[in-house]
Amino acid sequence: MTRPTLLAIFAHPDDEAFSVGGTLTHYARQGVRVLLACATRGEAGKITVPGMTVDDLGAQREQELRDACRVLEIEPPIFLDYHDSGRYERTRHDDPAALMNVNPLEIEVKLRALIETEQPQVLITFDPHGGYGHVDHLQIHRAAVAAFFSTGHLPYGGPQRLYYTALTSEAAEGLSRMGRDLDPRVYGVSESTLALTLNVSAYAEHKKAALLAHGTQTGEQSLLGQLSPEERQAMERRMLGTESFSIGGTRTALRSYPLRGLFDGLSGFEHLH
Template sequence: MPTLLALYAHPDDEAFSGGVLAHYAKLGVDVHLICATRGESGKITDPSLSHITDLGAQREQELRDSCKALGIHGPIFLGYHDSGRFERTQNENSNAFMHQDIFEVEAKLRPYIEELQPDILVTFDPHGGYGHIDHLIIHRAVTALFYSSGTPKRLFYNVMPIAFSERMAQSGINQNLDPKVYGVTDATIAVRLNVAHVLDQKMASMQSHKSQMGANSRFAQMPPEYIQQMQEGMKWEHFALGGTRTPIHTFPLKGLFDGLGYDFD
């Protein structure tokens, strides 16, 4: 059975490739998700959830609900602590993901490669989407894992085209990040996949993260015109090629499995 393994840092990170995960699950691909932390240092943005005292447990359940919406296997948690951001940064927490040795994280991931035998790995790009330290840690560990494990056929990074990154900058949601740094040129994109047919699943997945998608979230506070643009943008997902053990006969590829001998892509 063809197998895809996505590896991210926090519950809700799977939104970066939720359409692709749902798309391939519908095609019969065995889709798995590894999450390094339980998102304990997030910020509750839904006032109705302000009573929650164990945010990690809440976000763990939200991720389980998200995986169910996407039609993929339930998440595998590595057990690290969310490093947080800004005033919530866990500088003194030795279990925070930001303080972990990347080689040890790589070693902790290797048994899952041996067990699942994935054809495809998907994770963050070298800028971690928007520079979160935990995103950078998982990117580096997964990239090292691809090269040391010798098993997965391809490694992909989810990326944003510069044009989309510029729209994000205009909306204010990207926290003043330079689009030319955090976006990529069209020539960098190896796979551009239309996921409009699973958009309902992708939206249901995102809405599963109630604590992060509430009325006080950055998304909810975006101007209506940018929300509409973002929803249009979510019909497409983009990936750069991080590594391959198979020939690439055409570029860009039709999909993540293009040329691997399966009857899709």
């Protein structure tokens, strides 16, 4: 039988740890081949550790992602070799390789080739709002969705399910209180929208270690680093306990709703939850 394969598609190093770190370890522990495609190396990110200097931020963050994948017990990351578009004063308007300046159809071509080679049954990517609206997240969402729908003709049948990372309204409210200007009615989804909420508390330490592996992004000046102990504890309860998903596309019937797992209802993979 074909080995079950899950492909997560994100934009920057650390996207995976925040949104699906526990889920990736959960399925890797069940024998699933877990792959992570990262569009950029995060070279336009902000260093959040006071006094830290890095000669090559892209190389540094690539290594951080490799370390995070090792902690999460998944395979090394696959880089799509685009550039981080940055944000605010770091936005790279004039860089043709910055993800914001790349035709999404070009990104789709790369993803289609990757899907054809690796033959995943399940894809995970950003929700339609890109989590919090980052332009690179939106680009990857668009390309990944297009790749899901344009790979159904592949001889192996293409990926059978596409899932979006889902931010609940409660989580969006929490992020808003912590400094992210997110309207929970826009960026958060209702409970009825959730196809699956996975209990990942057993992998809380893996997820926490993966977050900390992204050291340039989790320093004192980061969103995490500026939280009070009480705020951090509340955020960790939400972030480390459960991870939620909504359905972006399916080629198979949904036998029940909500689902019991990402592979629920996929023929031959009933043992995976």
